[in-house]
Amino acid sequence: MKQPVSLFIMDVTNSSDESHWIELSNYLQQWENHISNWCNDTIPFIVSHRRGDEILFIGKYLFSAYTVAYTISQHWKYDNHKPYFGLSYGFIDEDIERIDIEIWNHPLIKKAKKASENIKTDKKRKRNMLFGAEEQKDVINKTDIINLLLENQQALLENQSENQKLIYSLYSIFNEQKKIAQLLNKTQATISTHYKRGKCELLNENYDKVQKILGCYGSAEYAAVKEILLAIDSLNSSIQKNLEGNLTQIYPDL
Numbered sequence: 001m002k003q004p005v006s007l008f009i010m011d012v013t014n015s016s017d018e019s020h021w022i023e024l025s026n027y028l029q030q031w032e033n034h035i036s037n038w039c040n041d042t043i044p045f046i047v048s049h050r051r052g053d054e055i056l057f058i059g060k061y062l063f064s065a066y067t068v069a070y071t072i073s074q075h076w077k078y079d080n081h082k083p084y085f086g087l088s089y090g091f092i093d094e095d096i097e098r099i100d101i102e103i104w105n106h107p108l109i110k111k112a113k114k115a116s117e118n119i120k121t122d123k124k125r126k127r128n129m130l131f132g133a134e135e136q137k138d139v140i141n142k143t144d145i146i147n148l149l150l151e152n153q154q155a156l157l158e159n160q161s162e163n164q165k166l167i168y169s170l171y172s173i174f175n176e177q178k179k180i181a182q183l184l185n186k187t188q189a190t191i192s193t194h195y196k197r198g199k200c201e202l203l204n205e206n207y208d209k210v211q212k213i214l215g216c217y218g219s220a221e222y223a224a225v226k227e228i229l230l231a232i233d234s235l236n237s238s239i240q241k242n243l244e245g246n247l248t249q250i251y252p253d254l
Contacts, residue, residue: 005096006065006089006214008129009112010055010072011120013082021053024081028055034246035068038239043231044096058096061231062089063215069129070207071239074169075250084125086116088132089214108132127154142217146210153206156199164198167191171200173243183254 012024032049035057039045045059057068069085076083088111111132119130129150134143160168170180177188177195184191195201215228243250 002091002093004062005058005060005092006062007058007108007112008065008069008085008087009116010083010085011116012053014080031072037242042235042238046096046099046101048101056101060096061215061228062217063211063232066210066214067235073128074172084119084128086112086130088112127151146213149206149210156203160198164194167194168198168200173240
């Protein structure tokens with residue numbers, strides 16, 4: 001029986017910088033551990049930190065790779081070594097747990113690699129995430145729409161100030177002005193102003209829509225849709241809980 005999966009290949013910009021490559025490699029290993037903690041007991045998955053500057057992730061459901069990729073990019077600390085993600089989604093016959101990640105050469109891997117290469121060679125770098133194109137030649141399709149949403153998402157994020165970025169990231173963990181204000185030693189009014197000016201509400205809506213478009217694709221029956229929405233909530237909750245539990249590691253300066 002075919003099952004829905006999504007995957008990403010994550011690379012790091014300027015990862016060949018000799019002064020930082022060991023530090024970056026260790027940092028990527030930390031993220032592999034975080035991903036495992038998010039997904040354990042939540043969804044079937046495989047994650048592998050490979051070749052020093054690459055992470056490969058495969059997870060059940062079409063929304064899982066986007067969810068994990070977006071979370072990493074949102075809480076990444078190296079501005080000069082930002083990650084980018086080639087993604088793909090589809091249906092496979094294998095059980096995820098039985099896949100040998102080092103030799104698995106499914107077409108979804110090739111599609112993600114091509115998407116990653118398209119990001120790398122785009123001088124304007126309009127997005128840091130891109131789903132591989134679908135084969136059908138429709139005038140417009142679901143992947144085109146999602147990639148446009150990802151481009152808009154990136155544009156909103158790049159227009160945020162440093163304070164707005166930090167507050168938006170902390171909102172994804174606490175979802176509460178009071179806690180963030182106490183953590184940053186700011187007033188709640190200041191936090192609210194940064195949140196509004198950083199278009200954080202619009203970013204949250206964009207994130208929610210991409211998750212649900214991906215998750216509910218191919219699920220026509222109500223029961224299946226309900227299961228997927230529960231899986232989205234479960235993964236989101238697991239990520240939020242683990243980020244809060246590892247706050248000092250992810251944000252050591254707070």
